[in-house]
Ligand SMILES: CC(=O)CC(=O)SCCNC(=O)CCNC(=O)[C@H](O)C(C)(C)COP(=O)(O)OP(=O)(O)OC[C@H]1O[C@@H](n2cnc3c(N)ncnc32)[C@H](O)[C@@H]1OP(=O)(O)O
């Protein structure tokens with residue numbers, strides 16, 4: 001199947017990055033969000049991220065202009081109906097995602113492929129609530145989308161090979177690399193990465209180190225590009241907690257117990273960079289550790 005048009009649900013950090021790379025690869029993109037402000041902020045951010053790519057000779061000014069012209073925004077979810085491929089990138093909450101798919105279904109074309117950028121939630125369960133489980137799969141980008149090479153492709157139990165191949169072709173056209181993952185909680189990357197981040201929060205909670213010593217230990221001692229607490233702030237602490245809960249519930253093993261300190265930060269609304277405060281406070285010129 002030849003995909004030409006892509007509908008993206010959610011204009012947060014993942015939605016805007018997905019729109020960015022899809023438009024540069026030549027797809028016509030329609031992006032939706034419940035908030036007009038979020039859509040406008042996303043367009044501004046895509047524009048400045050592409051401008052940086054122009055200034056570093058990664059893309060031409062013409063390619064940027066063409067890509068920006070390919071991105072339409074709407075607060076009306078059903079405007080995505082005619083798209084060949086839908087990528088849902090709304091908040092990591094199963095009820096939110098289910099409601100989006102339920103509202104979209106009556107407006108889709110029969111051939112439309114439905115995907116979710118979920119970090120952890122069962123693709124099979126999301127698919128089972130739709131009219132097309134064979135045309136449903138996980139399309140999991142990494143953050144920041146324009147920079148990271150990997151896309152995890154996750155088949156649900158019913159996903160057919162035509163759907164998988166069509167999504168794999170999109171990944172190829174983006175110039176990214178696909179990794180196939182089976183549909184178990186948090187798939188591959190987050191099954192491994194998130195317990196490490198959660199352990200870093202336990203290390204902080206138990207006073208083994210402070211924010212700075214934990215992050216520099218992993219940056220300088222294990223050559224990670226970001227410390228685990230800095231990375232947690234970058235991903236979003238609400239998303240990290242949601243993934244840990246899916247691992248804990250889905251695998252029924254106490255080793256995935258979310259750290260109470262992570263829960264406390266989320267309860268405070270300190271979600272990381274997106275709310276200007278998490279393990280670091282981003283409101284000043286340079287990030288300041290909160291512990
Ligand atoms: C939670 C999930 O479900 C799954 C996940 O995504 S897990 C998270 C996965 N991501 C990671 O682990 C990211 C770890 N961090 C990194 O790799 C790096 O710190 C980083 C790539 C984010 C930044 O790298 P850096 O060297 O510190 O900074 P910087 O020099 O500013 O950026 C490197 C390049 O990325 C670009 N870049 C950085 N952030 C960007 C963004 N948001 N959008 C577009 N481009 C961006 C920069 O322009 C720069 O480009 P050039 O090479 O052309 O100069």
Ligand SMILES: NC(=O)C1=CN([C@@H]2O[C@H](COP(=O)(O)OP(=O)(O)OC[C@H]3O[C@@H](n4cnc5c(N)ncnc54)[C@H](OP(=O)(O)O)[C@@H]3O)[C@@H](O)[C@H]2O)C=CC1
Nearest residue numbers: 010011012013014033034038089090091092118119143235
């Ligand atoms: N952050 C990361 O590093 C990664 C995240 N993911 C996954 O991508 C998805 C999005 O994450 P991320 O971009 O970080 O989250 P954000 O919180 O940055 O963005 C989510 C966006 O979805 C919007 N939204 C919420 N409900 C709806 C709805 N019903 N219809 C349309 N839009 C809606 C939110 O609006 P509002 O703010 O108004 O609620 C917000 O703008 C999640 O499933 C996450 O697990 C995948 C890979 C990496």
